[in-house]
Amino acid sequence: MKSLILHTATRLMIGVLVLFSLFLFFRGHDEPGGGFIGGLVGAGAFTLYAIAFGTEASRKVLRVHPITLIAIGLLSLVVSGLIPMFVAEPFLTGKWLFIEWGAFDTKLSTPLLFDIGVYLCVVGFIVTVIFSLEEE
Amino acid sequence: MLTVVALIFIVALISPWIYKLFKEKSGWVLALLPFGSFLYLASWLPHIAAGNVVQQSTTWVSMALFEVNLAFYLDGLSLMFGMIITGIGTFIVLYGSGYLAGDAYLPRFYCAILLFMGSMLGVVLADNLISIFVFWELTSFTSFILIGFTHEQENSRRAALQALLVTGIGGLAMLAGLVLMGFASGHWEVSALLNEGDIIRNNPHYLAILILVLAGAFTKSAQFPFSFWLPGAMAAPTPVSAYLHSATMVKAGVYLLARLNPVLGSTEPWLLLVGGFGLLTLLVSAWLSLSFTDMKQILAYSTVMALGTMTMLIGLGTEMAMKGLSVYILSHAMYKGALFMVAGAVDHEAGTRDVLKLGGLRSLMPISFAAAALAAISMAGIPPLYGFIAKELVYEAALEAPLWPVLVITLAVLANIAIVAASAIVVIRPFLGTKVETPKKAHEAPLSMWIGPLSLAVLSVLFGVLPFLIDKSLMVPVASSVYGVPMDFYLSLWHGINLPLILSLVTLAGGILVYRFWDGLRESAPMKVYQNGFAMGPIRGYDGVLAGMLGLAGWQTRTIQNGLMSNYLVTILITLLIAVGYTFLTRSGIVWNPGFGNVLIQEWAISIAIITALGIMLAFGHSRLTMVIGAGVVGFGLALIYLMHGAADLAMTQVLVETLTVILVVLVLIHVPKLKDLRSTTSRVRDGVIAVAAGAMMTLLILAATAAPFDAFISEFYAEASYPLAHGRNIVNVILVDFRALDTMGEVVVVAIAGLAVYALIKMKRFGSSSDTNTGGRTSSGAASKQGESS
Numbered sequence: 001m002k003s004l005i006l007h008t009a010t011r012l013m014i015g016v017l018v019l020f021s022l023f024l025f026f027r028g029h030d031e032p033g034g035g036f037i038g039g040l041v042g043a044g045a046f047t048l049y050a051i052a053f054g055t056e057a058s059r060k061v062l063r064v065h066p067i068t069l070i071a072i073g074l075l076s077l078v079v080s081g082l083i084p085m086f087v088a089e090p091f092l093t094g095k096w097l098f099i100e101w102g103a104f105d106t107k108l109s110t111p112l113l114f115d116i117g118v119y120l121c122v123v124g125f126i127v128t129v130i131f132s133l134e135e136e
Numbered sequence: 137m138l139t140v141v142a143l144i145f146i147v148a149l150i151s152p153w154i155y156k157l158f159k160e161k162s163g164w165v166l167a168l169l170p171f172g173s174f175l176y177l178a179s180w181l182p183h184i185a186a187g188n189v190v191q192q193s194t195t196w197v198s199m200a201l202f203e204v205n206l207a208f209y210l211d212g213l214s215l216m217f218g219m220i221i222t223g224i225g226t227f228i229v230l231y232g233s234g235y236l237a238g239d240a241y242l243p244r245f246y247c248a249i250l251l252f253m254g255s256m257l258g259v260v261l262a263d264n265l266i267s268i269f270v271f272w273e274l275t276s277f278t279s280f281i282l283i284g285f286t287h288e289q290e291n292s293r294r295a296a297l298q299a300l301l302v303t304g305i306g307g308l309a310m311l312a313g314l315v316l317m318g319f320a321s322g323h324w325e326v327s328a329l330l331n332e333g334d335i336i337r338n339n340p341h342y343l344a345i346l347i348l349v350l351a352g353a354f355t356k357s358a359q360f361p362f363s364f365w366l367p368g369a370m371a372a373p374t375p376v377s378a379y380l381h382s383a384t385m386v387k388a389g390v391y392l393l394a395r396l397n398p399v400l401g402s403t404e405p406w407l408l409l410v411g412g413f414g415l416l417t418l419l420v421s422a423w424l425s426l427s428f429t430d431m432k433q434i435l436a437y438s439t440v441m442a443l444g445t446m447t448m449l450i451g452l453g454t455e456m457a458m459k460g461l462s463v464y465i466l467s468h469a470m471y472k473g474a475l476f477m478v479a480g481a482v483d484h485e486a487g488t489r490d491v492l493k494l495g496g497l498r499s500l501m502p503i504s505f506a507a508a509a510l511a512a513i514s515m516a517g518i519p520p521l522y523g524f525i526a527k528e529l530v531y532e533a534a535l536e537a538p539l540w541p542v543l544v545i546t547l548a549v550l551a552n553i554a555i556v557a558a559s560a561i562v563v564i565r566p567f568l569g570t571k572v573e574t575p576k577k578a579h580e581a582p583l584s585m586w587i588g589p590l591s592l593a594v595l596s597v598l599f600g601v602l603p604f605l606i607d608k609s610l611m612v613p614v615a616s617s618v619y620g621v622p623m624d625f626y627l628s629l630w631h632g633i634n635l636p637l638i639l640s641l642v643t644l645a646g647g648i649l650v651y652r653f654w655d656g657l658r659e660s661a662p663m664k665v666y667q668n669g670f671a672m673g674p675i676r677g678y679d680g681v682l683a684g685m686l687g688l689a690g691w692q693t694r695t696i697q698n699g700l701m702s703n704y705l706v707t708i709l710i711t712l713l714i715a716v717g718y719t720f721l722t723r724s725g726i727v728w729n730p731g732f733g734n735v736l737i738q739e740w741a742i743s744i745a746i747i748t749a750l751g752i753m754l755a756f757g758h759s760r761l762t763m764v765i766g767a768g769v770v771g772f773g774l775a776l777i778y779l780m781h782g783a784a785d786l787a788m789t790q791v792l793v794e795t796l797t798v799i800l801v802v803l804v805l806i807h808v809p810k811l812k813d814l815r816s817t818t819s820r821v822r823d824g825v826i827a828v829a830a831g832a833m834m835t836l837l838i839l840a841a842t843a844a845p846f847d848a849f850i851s852e853f854y855a856e857a858s859y860p861l862a863h864g865r866n867i868v869n870v871i872l873v874d875f876r877a878l879d880t881m882g883e884v885v886v887v888a889i890a891g892l893a894v895y896a897l898i899k900m901k902r903f904g905s906s907s908d909t910n911t912g913g914r915t916s917s918g919a920a921s922k923q924g925e926s927s
Contacts, residue, residue, distance in 0.1 A: 029866055030866050032785045034869035040793065067891070073884070077884060115872075118872070122884075122887065129895070132895050132899070133800065
């Protein structure tokens with residue numbers, strides 16, 4: 001779509017939107033947000049870009065094919081489920097790793113990996129559908 | 137034993153890299169693996185011969201209801217099968233390296249054949265019922281890959297699918313039988329079940345267990361009328377046929393029956409079903425083998441006959457039958473493996489396997505001829521080969537049959553007459569007589585291709601002349617484990633002049649006679665009818681069932697998925713009205729307690745906005761855009777209500793989904809033709825009635841649901857457990873990714889598949905056929921509207 005306002009706004013917005021989606025994603029375990037909501041915002045960012053500059057440009061910004069995102073997402077889901085099985089616990093049991101840095105702590109966990117999978121699948125799904133329809 | 141099976145699987149998976157490393161020598165390198173496994177198994181021989189068994193177990197899945205152990209059990213029966221699998225497997229890997237030399241798919245062959253070998257070894261060594269089933273299905277699966285090896289050819293694909301469907305469906309029936317058996321006895325280990333035979337036999341479900349297990353065994357071991365997939369599977373390359381469809385996989389069913397004989401056997405249904413099907417199979421297929429001229433087809437039907445013989449012996453269940461079975465399995469594996477490999481070598485070197493187009497290869501392929509001749513003499517049951525001992529024992533067992541011995545022995549002799557003739561055909565026709573011009577200039581096969589058949593043929597002679605080499609060490613333990621009670625016997629070539637020997641002479645004479653008149657017999661009208669009925673009949677049945685299923689699927693898709701949105705809605709709403717409405721009225725009844733007093737002013741405002749939006753949509757909804765906007769108002773209104781009640785996550789999701797939905801719908805709307813209501817007044821009234829009824833029902837349902845006291849147990853649990861158990865304060869997210877992660881996983885998979893489906897449908901439309909007028913119409917109108925937009 002040819003619109004100076006849209007183009008300028010989109011250039012400024014896309015970074016903010018992607019950051020916002022990551023922000024929503026990471027705070028999701030304790031505050032409103034999470035993989036699904038973050039994924040929707042992320043998909044919105046690339047959709048906006050596609051509306052402003054066309055799907056070709058948006059694909060370039062995304063770098064990977066959206067279906068690859070779906071694939072990596074599904075893989076993350078399965079891997080996060082398999083990890084606890086190596087310590088003889090049922091599929092998808094949450095396993096946690098707490099790293100203390102002194103000032104602030106880091107929590108790594110299989111639910112985090114699971115949420116990454118949800119995030120990627122949501123982004124991949126919406127972007128796949130919107131790109132396909134737009135290129136139609 | 138776990139190490140051996142696991143090692144085979146691991147090497148199978150890395151075999152492509154081994155191939156890159158050793159190139160054409162990789163066959164010899166990879167053959168070391170089955171050979172090593174063979175030596176390992178052989179090292180247990182003295183231990184097993186002393187009457188011991190070996191058990192090794194690793195817990196895999198442990199649950200309250202049952203546990204699955206990677207348990208392995210080695211006794212005479214599994215040891216013999218294990219040695220056949222690894223021993224012949226060694227030769228097959230070598231043979232394959234020669235047969236498929238230069239084939240681009242050779243690495244794939246190594247990988248698949250080793251995967252198969254590991255699975256098959258798993259079947260015979262596994263102790264746990266569930267692990268047996270898993271390995272069993274793996275053999276079906278790898279066999280599918282191997283039969284369809286030359287997947288460019290349609291008949292290969294068809295044969296592979298046929299084998300997979302037949303053995304796969306049987307396998308599922310077997311799973312049901314094994315599970316019933318596990319629950320009936322409380323034991324999931326075969327070794328434990330062996331002592332619980334009486335509990336199973338007296339269980340009220342015994343007949344069901346028996347039939348289900350037999351369905352698995354009969355389909356796998358190609359018992360008539362499920363035998364048709366095996367000759368079809370000859371579409372596979374010969375190394376595969378020689379290995380899977382003569383020496384190993386098809387014997388999995390026989391193995392299972394033999395293994396379960398002490399558990400399920402010695403009952404009347406067992407005798408009638410197992411013995412009866414075996415007898416039918418051996419007679420029908422023995423004579424079918426004479427109706428073909430392709431060496432592999434002849435051998436395939438003679439294999440079905442051998443499988444029938446084994447099944448019959450298990451069904452008879454006498455001591456003599458078990459003795460015969462143990463000898464017969466080994467002798468069959470040796471001669472049939474050798475004959476298949478020679479048939480492949482002939483095909484490979486001369487360019488055809490049709491016996492009518494071959495002749496006089498003796499001088500050109502002397503080693504193959506020697507191997508084929510010895511193996512065929514063993515198959516015909518002529519002394520002093522090992523096959524002779526086997527056939528004598530089969531006759532003795534048939535004479536001692538607990539039911540109708542005269543019938544059993546007559547049919548057995550009749551079948552063996554045909555097998556003698558078949559043995560003569562596969563050796564005399566291609567190798568003796570005058571030289572015939574063959575499609576390829578024939579010469580001896582390479583070392584890798586004759587070492588296997590020759591070794592197996594020589595073993596047939598060795599074990600025939602010197603049967604004491606294996607009788608106490610292997611045959612006695614095998615027969616004992618099938619019989620369930622320790623046995624003791626010795627084997628010898630010469631039993632004195634007795635009835636079996638006389639019957640053997642009759643068989644031989646009859647076979648020679650049949651061979652003399654084979655050309656006439658093959659072309660005769662009765663033989664054609666026979667072949668048409670018994671070989672083609674089951675295939676027609678299979679095709680008919682398959683076509684029927686596809687037809688049914690097509691019919692119900694056309695009826696239910698007819699592409700009319702209004703039909704879908706009407707169907708869904710009417711089903712909902714009947715199913716939910718009935719339950720609602722009978723279980724709860726109407727509750728009228730709206731409680732408008734608690735509603736806040738802003739909630740009124742939002743509700744009125746939603747209802748107004750819906751009203752506008754209904755009244756002026758002649759353009760799709762109006763409808764989209766109306767739906768959007770509803771969605772955003774709901775999001776506001778969520779927000780007011782503190783469900784921030786739901787509200788955010790709702791807003792985002794609404795936003796993206798608008799974009800999606802607009803993108804779709806570009807391609808959709810203008811909205812036209814073509815309904816008649818009657819159907820409009822009908823739709824209206826249904827819509828109002830559905831809406832009224834939902835309203836009443838919600839009123840009734842909110843009137844019921846709210847049980848906060850679950851929500852309180854999540855609120856309390858969220859942080860201590862899952863380290864998260866956002867309950868919604870913790871539920872999604874941790875407490876109910878399996879649900880989320882299912883939903884995400886649905887989303888992923890839906891995405892792939894949309895992608896495929898849109899891309900397919902682009903590459904699809906232009907004959908589809910519907911699609912064509914849509915595309916042109918889409919293009920038109922795009923033009924309209926840009927102008």
